[in-house]
Amino acid sequence: KQEVTQIPAALSVPEGENLVLNCSFTDSAIYNLQWFRQDPGKGLTSLLLIQSSQREQTSGRLNASLDKSSGRSTLYIAASQPGDSATYLCAVGGDTGRRALTFGSGTRLQVQP
């Protein structure tokens, strides 16, 4: 059974700092990995989608990497801003038949002004 772990569970940084969020998964037979942002009381917003054949994806100040062989992904946020404060969720897709995602518990990020 796939298990997804996100470390740390919570993180507080000063504005402007570059930071890395970590995600690990136990079964490397995945077909994609998706990073989401969730604001309190809100739904999930897709940030980046990495296919299993890709090593990284970039969108603005965000960069996500994928190392399938080691079962790891990182989300790099450059020059963090208070508006980046949210919970970040990592999810892996392991079954192309149903295309469902298995989620980690998330990293709650607070960027201090």
Add this chain to the structure above:
Amino acid sequence: NAGVTQTPKFRVLKTGQSMTLLCAQDMNHEYMYWYRQDPGMGLRLIHYSVGEGTTAKGEVPDGYNVSRLKKQNFLLGLESAAPSQTSVYFCASAGLAGGGELFFGEGSRLTVL
């Protein structure tokens, strides 16, 4: 763009009552999902559908039923609500194209007293 719409957004039930959550997507997606999110935990898959008229069980299906009579709609039913079903419920959809990217609704917060 509506995307994925869930109704209702909030509901309070008494133990033993029944209710139905409605999910509607306007992206012509084949795949639809119901997840639940509990404090400190990632999202867990309840049921899913890979096409109109099909449904299947996810990780935590007990106490729930689903139907997908129309491609754009996915209904989640609770026949006899229990306090353990107090949670936030998210619906998601994915298309055949797009590399398996999931799109989520805003969530439905259910409290069972």
